[in-house]
Amino acid sequence: VGTGAKAMIEEGVMEEPHVDRIFGLHVWPGLNVGEIGVRSGPAMANMDWFRVKVRGIGGHGAQPHQTRDPIAAAAYLITQLQTIVSRSVSPIDPAVVTVGRIEGGTACNIIPSEVRMEGTVRSLDPNVRSLIIERMRSILKGVELSMGVKCDLSYERGSPVVYNDPQLADLVRSLGAEIFGEDKIFDVEPSMGGEDFAFYLEHAPGVFFRIGVRDEERGFVSQIHSPTFDVPEETMKVGMLMMALLAIRGLSL
Numbered sequence: 001v002g003t004g005a006k007a008m009i010e011e012g013v014m015e016e017p018h019v020d021r022i023f024g025l026h027v028w029p030g031l032n033v034g035e036i037g038v039r040s041g042p043a044m045a046n047m048d049w050f051r052v053k054v055r056g057i058g059g060h061g062a063q064p065h066q067t068r069d070p071i072a073a074a075a076y077l078i079t080q081l082q083t084i085v086s087r088s089v090s091p092i093d094p095a096v097v098t099v100g101r102i103e104g105g106t107a108c109n110i111i112p113s114e115v116r117m118e119g120t121v122r123s124l125d126p127n128v129r130s131l132i133i134e135r136m137r138s139i140l141k142g143v144e145l146s147m148g149v150k151c152d153l154s155y156e157r158g159s160p161v162v163y164n165d166p167q168l169a170d171l172v173r174s175l176g177a178e179i180f181g182e183d184k185i186f187d188v189e190p191s192m193g194g195e196d197f198a199f200y201l202e203h204a205p206g207v208f209f210r211i212g213v214r215d216e217e218r219g220f221v222s223q224i225h226s227p228t229f230d231v232p233e234e235t236m237k238v239g240m241l242m243m244a245l246l247a248i249r250g251l252s253l
Contacts, residue, residue: 030188
């Protein structure tokens with residue numbers, strides 16, 4: 001997930017032929033149909049995944065003193081991970097550490113020997129990304145010492161931050177205003193969602209912008225990645241027109 005662009009780059013898509021500038025778009029239910037959202041600089045977060053296996057010593061639930069309880073250790077670990085953003089990252093630097101899956105145990109009266117958890121890390125700054133990883137490793141060591149367990153970390157760096165070239169972002173704004181009107185162009189906030197389009201931006205300057213798909217009167221209100229998500233057909237026309245004209249204007253830069 002989120003690495004298709006990397007595979008295409010490895011196959012030479014950015015060099016055969018050579019790409020000087022690149023543009024991409026994403027449908028966005030936070031914008032109405034016909035509206036365009038642009039962000040200069042960091043626009044979407046890096047997208048990393050982590051897995052932790054907490055290994056303890058299992059036993060009977062009535063004899064916890066004879067075990068090294070991985071469930072208690074995992075619960076403590078989760079609360080400690082939440083201090084990374086609240087106490088180690090600057091309040092003005094957006095960051096997310098989320099544990100989205102946890103699994104352990106088979107019965108109410110048995111302490112298991114291990115617990116597994118998975119989560120994601122997001123940030124808009126490579127230095128913050130590195131800080132989070134460093135703090136995560138330190139916290140795991142602390143949990144090992146304090147709880148008498150072993151914590152195995154598997155950390156996977158996914159896509160980097162989507163960084164929109166400011167000059168090309170201005171081109172998107174001006175072209176969108178020319179076609180649809182200035183009242184249809186919005187400077188949007190960064191998203192903590194990730195996007196593998198970021199890999200392309202490591203090889204050429206570009207912009208990843210958003211086009212609106214919301215139309216409350218016709219019921220187009222669902223969020224992306226939901227089973228009821230749908231796109232009004234005129235949205236596709238907006239996207240095609242923007243991409244075609246950006247290609248033409250981009251060649252003249």
